[in-house]
Amino acid sequence: MRRVTSGALFAVTLAGSALASTQIPAKPQDHPIALVGGTVHPVSGQEIAGGVVVFDGGKIVAIGKDVNIPGGAERIDVTGKQVYPSLIDANTTIGLIEVGAARATNDMAESGQINPNVKAQVAVNADSELFPVARSNGVTLALAVPQGGLISGQSALIQMDGWTWEEMTLRSPVAMHINWPDMVPVKAWWMRETEEKQIETRDRNLDLIRQAFDEARAYQTARTAAGIAGVPFHGYDSRWEAMIPVLDGKIPIIVNADEIRQIEAAVAFAVSEKVRLVICGGYDAPSCAGLLKKHNVAVIVDGTHRVPRRDDDAYDAAYTVAERLRLAGVPFCIAGGGESANVRNLAYQAAMAVAFGLPKEEALTAITLHPARILGIDDRVGSLDTGKDATIIVTTGDPLEIPSRVEMEFIQGRRIDLSDKQKLLWEKYKEKYRRAAPRD
């Protein structure tokens, strides 16, 4: 039997209870740390061979080639390793669902069509086994996005370490999420509705979205006017209250839309409503790049591992969306395709774009700084810059290449336990076969 490469030795302490991770959250950073000797990829600037990153109190305090390392700092030698900001998945349901087919573990979608008031973070299961698995491969930041209906609710940016969802929430609300109706009837075996019925549903849903914005505006007006010059009091409506940050332009709407007519309709809607728009999905976005650029609409390319939507489309159509947007000057980032259990594969979605033309540096930016900017969290994360969170990964190689491994990880300077359920099971069963193997 071939000896399996052994990493750190893990204590096999599988708790009896399922659906709860065994990894213990890290303590707050209580002393400065300096990563020394590695190749540093700030993303916001040129890579620094033999660079140094110093962080203290959870923040990056210095970065560069010749950096004064404060006394008392813990020097960690990462010679031969690569230092990156944590990867960010801009579209996930992580924390909101544990086991796909087990309904009891699913908190992704509230019933009803108009749920602007629901907030993702309050249902994030801090003990989900999915978090340690995701962060094991360098993704420590993810947008948890409510699903379903037309206005699904508000997303939150989650950092994958903490005792509670409150500790894990880096920013909320990040955006209001909207599912744009299919503008063209779907013809597929799984579609249960006739084309006529689909069009009827579409028109009703478009009205509902429009109506929600109109009513939210009316509500905002009534609430503002209430009590002034004899205007009567207006009661509270949690749905429309939640819409006010959208109407005020404080948070964007992120609209799920792949088909060109969906995208065009969403842009027209956002322009007329004077709200900030981000398109998520974006399969056909390159076909209306001019429109997107003109109205400064960014696109979250939701994964490259997708089959072409139409038989005629180029076989690599989904692989090249990001590069085509880049060439057209449309701001974009790449997300992981919304698959909660395999958020860890985010980098490989970006890598596929590289194989089909996207420059490698762009691909890395597309899963770090670009999503941070699009989600409005680049003041905290997305690159290695002084003042930003020390949310850092140290790898054996290019994270876009599958064999590379994450060897060290910090979230706000806290050193993260890179063990996970899967590694523990691996160790457990390696032990089974070790015992069965004939002794030398």
Add this chain to the structure above:
Amino acid sequence: MTVGPRKVNDRVAFRNNGTIEIVVIFRVGMGVCLENLISISRQPDLSPATTKGSRMHFDAWIPASLLVWVVGVQMVTAAETTVPPDRIRENTPVVFALTNARIVISPGKVIGKGTLVLRDGIIVAAGAGVAVPKDATVRDLAGRTLYAGLIDAYSEVASAEPDKAKDAGRGAARPATSGTPESPGGAEYWSNQVTPQLRVDRTFAPDHEQNKQLRDQGITARLLAPSTGVVKGTSTLVNTGDGRAGSAILRDRVALHAKFHVRFSWSEERAYPTSPMGAFTLFRQAFYDADWYKKAWETYRRNPGLARPERNEALEMLQGYAGGGTPVIIDTPDELYFLRADQAGRELGLNVIVRGSGREYRRLDAVKASGRAVILPVVVPDTPKVKTPEEGMTVDLAELLHWDLFPENAGMLDKAGVRIAFSGSGLKSGTTLLDSVRKFVDRGLGADAALRALTVTPAALFGVADRLGTLEPGKIANLIVADGDLFNKKTKVLETWIDGERYETKAYYGEDLRGTWEATIDGPRPEALTVVLKGEPTKLSGKVGRDEKEVDLSTVALDRAQLGLSFKGDDLGMAGVVRMSATLSGGAMLGTGVAADGRTFDWTATRTAPFVPEPEKTPPEPPSKSLYAANFPLGAHGVASLPVQPTAVLFRNATVWTSGPQGVIERGSVLVQRGKIVAVGRELAAPADALVVDASGMHITPGLIDCHSHTASDGGINEVGQAITAEVRIGDFVDCNDISIYRELAGGLTTANVLHGSANPIGGQNQVIKLRWGALPEQMKFEGAPPGIKFALGENVKQSNWDRRSGRYPQTRMGVEQLIRDEFKAALDYRKRWTDWRARGKGMPPRVDLELETIAEILEGKRLVHCHSYRQDEILALLRTFESFKVQLATLQHILEGYKVADAIAKHGAGASCFSDWWAYKLEVYDAIPYNGALMHDVGVVASFNSDSDELARRLNTEAAKAVKYGGLSEEEALKFVTLNPAKQLRIDARVGSIEAGKDADLAIWNGPPLSTSSRCEETWIDGRKYFDREDDAKQRVEAEKMRAALIQKILKEGGSDEKKDKGDGKPDEHPRPPRTDIYCERHDGIEGGY
């Protein structure tokens, strides 16, 4: 109007709606007839007081020299009738001579001017010099053309199916339980989808309104088929006269009807078959059962002491088809179903006629090679929506091409020598079969061929060539009287004759009044007017002139009785508006008129010059031919022909990842001859005739192999109607048109194990294919790959994740284990029954059970088992079951807890084919780990990574890299997870899986290290033929865009005028495709399929 009440005839006909029509004919005036049709309830008192309604119409313009025929009344012929008369007997002569007509005796055989003699409903003479019998009634049909009556080769009785748009599949509509209202009752087949005993002739009732519409377009007979079921029942050929059913039926049990394309249903209470695969096999099993039934009863009759076989009306009625007797007509929604229908015919020895789709042009050669006749639909496809840029961008090129090519399908088939007939099924009212066929004639179908397809061919196919199809003496007197060439757009069918009885059509006009008439107004000083009538015979216009001046006629009103004219007379010296009317009398007009001042006058007119049609102002543009020939498969990625196989190919200077003993060769060469690898090494000399491919900087790997795929299957993936469906075959439904094939080729994949889904503990038979894009389904099959079957365990088969509990056995892993054991025992018993019977040489013969046959093959080691499995308990239980029957499992599929019992798997010798890193999509995969593959490999299991996904199958090379990341395998070893190891698991490693001399030249060429995420496949070769080339792909994109633009322009120019769309029930549109993925497998990424 005064009517001279001179009664000449009364007739009575019974209508099937319980009313009696009494037709009273009065002769009026100068030979003009008034028919008074009174419809009254059938009751004893027939006095006029009970009249429900009456209508009158006039039968004018018939030359007085002729007798008058009555429309819409049953002819009492000299034939014997069992119907007792309830009035005075009728005995009108039924001998006719149709003279001076152009007679098209049969396609291509035309008599310029001749006579057709009909006697007692039969054509007795036809020709130029035929004498008119002395007792014949003569009809002068100068200027008319006679054709044999047209035959509509397929129509359906009203469907009992619920609204097809609703979410209900066939299974949901007719549950399998016998005794339900939809079941035929009696000694029926176990599945009510097999009802060969249903005979349309038994319930046939003529629909007189429909018959009238059919006659209007010249159809004198039609095939009427049952509409529901897999084996639906038998059709009958009926004429479209107004007779009773008994006289309308020309032939019963003309053909047995079947269809395989059962619709997908979301219902969880579906009955077998729920899939096209299941339907095909049910069809197959029914014929095996019919054969057994015959033998069993023969045996029993010889030896009544034996146990009595079951009585089965369905199996009894399935006799007589095997061996090529009575035809079996199989519905086919596309060209691939055509090939399947042909296959069914070959396998079971059936005389199959294909009810086609209009898509046969897509595989013309194969359709031709089948030798099958095809009944074609005529409903034209909808004009693709291309008006907006977005529509133009998103419409499929295949849809555009189809719009352009469909009208030429019939012509192409005819030219290829395929026998064709036409079906008006699905036509919207207002469109006729004849109109549609004329469009085909415009687009290349010869007029004689079109006539043949509407007459001679269907008559021959339906076994009535001796009675129908031509105007030769001896044939039934079913014919058409037209006023010109039948396939000219302007020609009208004026009369149809059925069984020698004459019917007028909607377009009928008694006499063509067009021409120049000289009118004389009576009076002391007779005045002369010239009336010129032109336009259509039934829609006249014209001028009136007097003394060198002329004005347009303001109105020309025409009904059968009278012509009415009005004109402004001022310019002609007749103040005010003048009104005139006339009745035709023997070629002359007898008229009256009213002048503006109210004075009346009489007038007469005679024709002095015939009508001369005006030349067309703008000659009609000749119909445009299709812009492009069909490619294979039709659409943006199709090819004109299969790639050539060079005699020899030498790939040089590449990094060759052999997956074989030679390991990785830097700057290596691979020599291929006639599709086989003949040498691999550092420096190889190129044979003189070799194509040399410089692959500097490239990496060559064996073509990748996906051990778990659902690509290229059109059969529904899962037959979920039963827990054991070993009899169904993915191989029956290889879909060579699946675009996923091309996309996977572009990812370096060359071989796929196409598996049945995981809905059942024992699913259907798999099919290993090579991705030979552009080839036919049979050519895609991996020749010589051992047959296999899909098993499944766990949540899917016990339906744990269904919304509702179905109660189907099994509902636990305990039950799954028992069901499989029980089935194995049953198969052993089955084999023993056969062995014993063969040994005895007598006794009751066993029946061929396709399910148990398949299971027995497993136990005999002739069929590989690929079992979907996750949890270690179920894996172990399955291994033990197989071991107790001394059978080795070929592969455990998914096997995400395989790492927990890898030692047992290794010891058993099963392969393990898993996902690299999927997990947590359902409870049984919560313990899945990405280290699984490497760990099993380390313990000695032959392990592979598979896709189970049309998406993932495009990048299995980088999946392999996960065995490096998780578990630390070398890149070389990891690559084997998607090359050699799956080949071993499928027992095809002697042919593929590594780059070694003697193996098939299935190769993928990469622009970088194959396991790197930034590498890309540049070329893919199968059998030494290049099926994918990224450079060619780029060129094809440009070409496809050009084609798209040209076709869109053509549609915008031509298609816009044809906004009317046919949307009948039987619209031969793309049928809804069944699922293309294993929908009972909880997916990590939800529903796929382009959306």
